Amino acid sequence: MDKRVLVIPGDGIGAEVMPHVLRVLRALQLPLAFEEADMGGVAIDRHGTPLPADTLAAARDSDAVLLGAVGGPKWDDLPMTERPEKGLLGMREGLDLFANLRPATLFASLAGASSLKAELVADLDILIVRELTGGIYFGEPRGVEVGNGGRRGFNTYVYEEREIARIARVAFELAQKRGGRLCSVDKANVLEVTQLWREVVTEVHADYADVELSHLYVDNAAMQLVRAPKQFDVVVTGNMFGDILSDVAAMLTGSLGMLPSASLNADGQGMFEPVHGSAPDIAGQNVANPLATILSAAMMLRYSLEEAPAAERLEGAVQTVLASGLRTADILPAGADDSSLRRVGTDEMADAVIAALDLAETS
Ligand code: IPM
Numbered sequence: 001m002d003k004r005v006l007v008i009p010g011d012g013i014g015a016e017v018m019p020h021v022l023r024v025l026r027a028l029q030l031p032l033a034f035e036e037a038d039m040g041g042v043a044i045d046r047h048g049t050p051l052p053a054d055t056l057a058a059a060r061d062s063d064a065v066l067l068g069a070v071g072g073p074k075w076d077d078l079p080m081t082e083r084p085e086k087g088l089l090g091m092r093e094g095l096d097l098f099a100n101l102r103p104a105t106l107f108a109s110l111a112g113a114s115s116l117k118a119e120l121v122a123d124l125d126i127l128i129v130r131e132l133t134g135g136i137y138f139g140e141p142r143g144v145e146v147g148n149g150g151r152r153g154f155n156t157y158v159y160e161e162r163e164i165a166r167i168a169r170v171a172f173e174l175a176q177k178r179g180g181r182l183c184s185v186d187k188a189n190v191l192e193v194t195q196l197w198r199e200v201v202t203e204v205h206a207d208y209a210d211v212e213l214s215h216l217y218v219d220n221a222a223m224q225l226v227r228a229p230k231q232f233d234v235v236v237t238g239n240m241f242g243d244i245l246s247d248v249a250a251m252l253t254g255s256l257g258m259l260p261s262a263s264l265n266a267d268g269q270g271m272f273e274p275v276h277g278s279a280p281d282i283a284g285q286n287v288a289n290p291l292a293t294i295l296s297a298a299m300m301l302r303y304s305l306e307e308a309p310a311a312e313r314l315e316g317a318v319q320t321v322l323a324s325g326l327r328t329a330d331i332l333p334a335g336a337d338d339s340s341l342r343r344v345g346t347d348e349m350a351d352a353v354i355a356a357l358d359l360a361e362t363s
């Protein structure tokens with residue numbers, strides 16, 4: 001039976017890029033059935049809610065969800081509980097997608113686009129494992145209330161032992177398959193909840209003696225990421241620190257437009273999305289880079305659809321296209337007059353990936 005993929009184009013460049021990514025996926029000729037649903041701003045406009053019940057139900061019934069991006073200025077003035085981002089958070093919670101994998105990999109042909117010196121990022125290959133369904137993002141109580149002393153805003157930073165243990169296991173297992181090193185990031189010098197984090201990660205380590213475990217406070221981790229990023233292999237951290245550190249790590253690679261992500265639950269079901277957002281400022285101009293969503297589709301093939309060879313084929317095609325000099329605007333160094341590089345739009349970039357797939361097949 002065909003595996004079921006729920007496609008959620010979403011807003012901005014998410015919706016713009018998705019049809020091209022589907023062309024690429026179809027070119028692989030895999031036994032996949034695609035279905036589409038609304039989430040984010042477009043769902044607010046069409047259904048009055050960022051996460052319609054039908055969308056969540058369809059996601060539950062699918063083997064994987066491929067997401068474009070959600071959000072945009074049009075919906076920025078809505079209250080927190082009605083904003084497009086709430087759709088994303090609701091999907092993470094609804095499918096229990098607790099393990100967020102955010103690779104920050106430098107493509108050799110893009111070394112010049114990093115904000116750090118080329119030698120600091122050459123061959124960079126970091127994997128940030130962010131806990132995605134707990135911590136301060138979901139802790140209760142939360143809110144803003146009016147008291148005698150004026151308004152008071154509050155959120156709750158809470159982790160249960162089992163939540164820490166399960167994300168730690170995912171991270172240790174990934175470290176085993178990669179460089180064998182795991183760095184856990186916390187703020188154990190100030191926050192009790194992260195003292196517990198450090199304790200539990202250390203306890204779980206007993207089952208993964210072959211992995212080298214280290215701990216860093218989050219401020220130091222942020223500094224080390226921009227000072228000497230290659231010291232890291234796998235990084236595991238809570239929801240909020242992971243949000244911040246993954247943006248830092250992404251920038252080291254030179255382009256947010258290149259980075260995929262996976263959010264997985266305990267059954268291997270997952271939602272796959274580019275790290276970049278909906279970029280409303282450039283939407284609709286055929287300039288968005290489709291590679292992050294294409295690479296997210298590759299992660300989907302690998303982690304949720306048991307199609308690892310197809311994932312490799314797709315990643316190989318992306319490498320080929322980059323090596324051939326094609327660049328969307330975001331990965332073209334400003335003022336570059338390098339004649340081996342050619343600026344292309346969203347559609348041409350996707351066409352080139354499809355063409356490179358054909359080559360890969362016949363070679
Ligand atoms: C991310 C984003 C989201 C987050 C927002 C859009 C809710 O920044 O996926 O990193 O904070 O998790």
Ligand code: MG
Pocket residue numbers: 243244247
């Ligand atoms: Mg973020």
